[in-house]
Amino acid sequence: MHGSSLGQFGNYLREKWASPRRVRFWLLVLIILYTLLGFFALPWVIQYVAVNTAKEDFGRELRIESVQTNPYTLTLRMNGVALNDKDDRQLLGWGNLFVNLEWSSIIDQTWTFEAIQIDKLIIQEERFASGETRFSRLAADSSGPESEKKESGKEEPAEMPALRIRDFKLENGVLRFADNLKDVTAADDAEPKQVSLALQNIGLSVKDFTLQNDASFPLRLNGQLTKGGKLAFNGTFQLLPSPALEGNAEINELAFKQAAPYLQQFMNVQLENGTLTLNGKMSTNAQQPFAFKGSASINTLNIKEASNDETLLGWDSLKTEQFDLNIANNEIETAPIVVKGLSGRVVINQDKTTNFGQLVVDAPADTKDDTSKSEETKPFGITIEGVELSDGDIQFSDNSLPLPFSTSIHTLSGEVSTLSSDSSEPARVKLEGEVAEYGLAQVTGTVHAWHPTRQTTVNVRFR
Template identity: 35%
Template sequence: MGAVRAKGESMKTYTARSAWSWLREYWLNLRRIRFWLVAVVIVYALVGFFVLPWVATGYAVNMVADDLGRDLRIGAVHTNPFTLTVEIEDLALDDVDGQELIGFKRLFVDVAAWSSLFEWTAVVPTARLEGARVHEEGFDSGQTRVTRLLTEFVRRPLPRDEEGVIIRPEQSGPTVPIALDDIDFSLDDFILAEDAVTPFQVSGRFELGGEFAFDGKVQLLPGLDLAGTLEVEDLALALAEPFVRRFAHVRVDSGNLSTEGELRSGRHDPLTYAGSARIDALGISERDGSEDVVGWQALAIDEIDFRLGARLLELSVIRIDQPSARVFIAEDRSTNLGDLLVDRPAVPEAAPETETEPFDIVIGGARLDGGVLAFSDRSLPLPFATRVQQLKGSISRLASGLEEPARVDLEGQVEDYGQARIKGELNPWHPLSRAQVDLVFENLAIPAFTPYAVQFAGQRIAAGRADLDLGYVLDDGRLDASNHIVLRNLKLGESFEHPDATNLPLGLAIALLKDSDGVIRVDIPVQGDVNDPEFSFGPAIRQAFTDILQGIITSPFNLLASLVGGDADPDELAKVAFVPGSSDVAPPQQKGLDQLRTALNQRPELALKLPAPYAPDADRTALQRQQALAAMVERLEQAGLDVANPSLKAAETRETLEAMFAERYPQQALGEVRERFTSAAENEPPKLDAAAYREHLATQVTAAQTVTEEDLKALAQARADAVRNVILGEGDAPAIEPDRVRWMAPLEVKANDGTVVLEIGLAAD
């Protein structure tokens, strides 16, 4: 047994020595080691140069297809196992609908794994991205192609049906896409270590127009800190249309944004930007129409200071060159500005959130030059449109945290020859709390405002120009407005039916208001509470104007008396009192007519209407008395009798009066008539009451005179003639045109306090 054991041990020793000898001879010698080193290098190179790119490409394509349901195309992958670099060419990732989402021509990364291994940190000496592309697109749901991809990447695996097809929620149609092309990125000497700062550059262009470039540095540890210079040139603002459409139904037709400044994002402030900006050739129109809404030729801001952490946006003076805007009122009184706003669905009231600090906005002011404002109103019976052009001026500093109002000073040209000026102070953040604004319009062509006039006047405006000085003061919602209106050479044209037109005689009102220079001056005060939902400025000023005209029409001679001044009495200008049977104008009445003539010279478009009044009872009696007296005077003259003051009741004319009575009443004996007026007292001779006797004879003779209706109308006409003659120049005041004093038909009136009154009427000439 011992011999066998020894023999076995000897065989094992020999076998081990033989194996070691064999290895040393065939594999561990210097020549063999060189072979294996070469073999390992070859295998390493083959795997690094050929196997790894093939495996990585296949894995990436399959992973994207299986987990994300998208197609990934890779032109080529090159790896260098010796320099530890990776290069990928012509990569493209398609979205679920086949639209390319991202891609690039070439990505080169120097991994520098040896340095990373030795330094126990990640080191990337060089990274280059060339010709990158991004096709972003937003959806009505609020998602975008990129955010949807990121969401699906995080929540892998995606839900699938029984056949393995990825289940996707329905999506609404896309909006305007945002595509970036020719993106180049470079990173040098990146080290993942504390306080290590790495320079990098990125640039590219937008498919719709515009280029961007960022040249800066990035630090990852102990926190992200990025800073550098951002340059954007001619960025097409149509890219912003998807975001704008969430708030307004508009289309961004044109506009380019350029900006240059220092951008920083770090631990101390999430985002800051200090630079300048310019927006050129902006044009925004209605989404479903071709009408422009707002735009400008150029907008420039020299200094921008934006600090997200401090919640501050500060801008220098905003300069706007050739701005334009259009305000349109439709037939239903809706406005284009109101219709442009998107109706946002009501959301249930949520629990109150913690109040955040408000954002402070400070604007150094605004300056406008060469602006145009187009205004049209189709809600009127006649369409109205006007333009304010060459609008220029300034708005002072605006700050959301200050109560100091902003000063406004603007002016522009209205149509061809009019001018508009706006000056005042207001708080744009609280416009109803306190504001004072003066609007001055000069030399406006009034016929252009016919569409507004027909609503009030029921007539077109044929000619005229206007100056408006409108002052508005708002104090805690309380409006105090003064409207001083000057109209020159105003003439009304043809009538235009409108249910809301006033029934006031506007022609007469204009004639009363228009002075000798053809000028009308009217002051219309308006007061009210703009916070009251029942208050409306338009109806308020219309009512105030109506009240003014009503007062003028109701008491026109008050206005004329005010033109004369002094002791002019409106009643003396409006009325002429005549003694019954007479057409003579008494001196006091002539004074009133002279004053009326003076007032008429100051109102050249005003005419007078002179009715011919007569009172049948009073005037007939007076005319009969005049005829009887005239007949007596004639008899006295024929008889050669000289009576100083002939009278029907005088004793000197008794015989003549008796003769006239006998002729008129032959059936009555004078003796019988005398007996009726003769009385005899006891023991006294009969006595005749001569005065009563003559009174009776005079009454009878007067009653016997014939006065016809034509005689009364002739008297009435004589009265009108007498007044007309005085007004036309019987006095010291200058005469007026004869056709401005017009006769009216005879008018039967009643005597008033023993006089017959001629009431002068007024008319527009």
């Protein structure tokens, strides 16, 4: 009886539940559930989890305009995203995000993305006078007991997930940075001066990104500063075991005026004009913080004194075909520097001080003490393979004489031989220019740029 009962039960399963008609029905049910969950439930879950995580773990408000998923193509679209700081200032956001996950990820146990595309990414960072930034504050707010355990060494760091991104692309990105600079000469309670910088039209392209050690992948980056200047990089990037970047870098007509507030922290000058252009190879890795080798030029520079708005130093163009910067060795080397249209004003006051000597900003006493206590760093070794001048114009005044003397030297041309901070040999100077309307000025001799008071012998002849 027992065997016949099992047989009857098996026949019942085949006829009622395992029949082709029943199998097709349950498959249809599963497809419908998969479709409903993938197209309708999953977007709601993603949006709910993201918004609540931002609120509970970070204490910030996250807004998402729409989320769309396709369970058959494994794609995700997340549009109109904005994350605000506690003061309702936007931290980051984007217009459109598209993610395409490959089906092979299920089999290979590797998160493999065919494409990740972000359009109109916006990042807004700000550094406060205290040194804290918006994103460092965000990271601090997200730390908890689990992170404290990891920091104490009680838990081993988790292994990096197996990840591959075949094509990552960022278009129309914007990076805004606000810096609150404290005036070193003002009182402690003085309001800081805010400086704003912005890099727009950012484009970033990465191919075959992985988290494997010693794996490098192609990277292209470009952007434009809102106040003048374009940046571009084309090379390779390595993330693990330590970040490394190598390739061709270009800075085109970067406006110096954007750096004026930082320069004014140390010198009483106005940086009116001037653009920087660099083109060459750069690299940075664990052993080399930064290295660059290529051509460099600074054009239309105009530095004025802050007190009287008169030109202090400038030129039409300054260029060298070879500029080598090596941070690891603290070295700067250049080929001959060609300067055209040099302009300057040198004034010796009645008390024998000069207009150049009065430019340095006096820092508070406590700042000077902190600086003196800091560890000494190796000075940069600078070697310049000569300077060639043409069509210069120098204004010179000496008010310390019984009869004050003032003149102008124009069409100043000539050359200075190799200047080196590592050499005891002074540089040879040979310059010639016209004085006023009919005079002639000749400057010959030797000068050591780093020890001018000890190794300078200059003959000046006016005729």
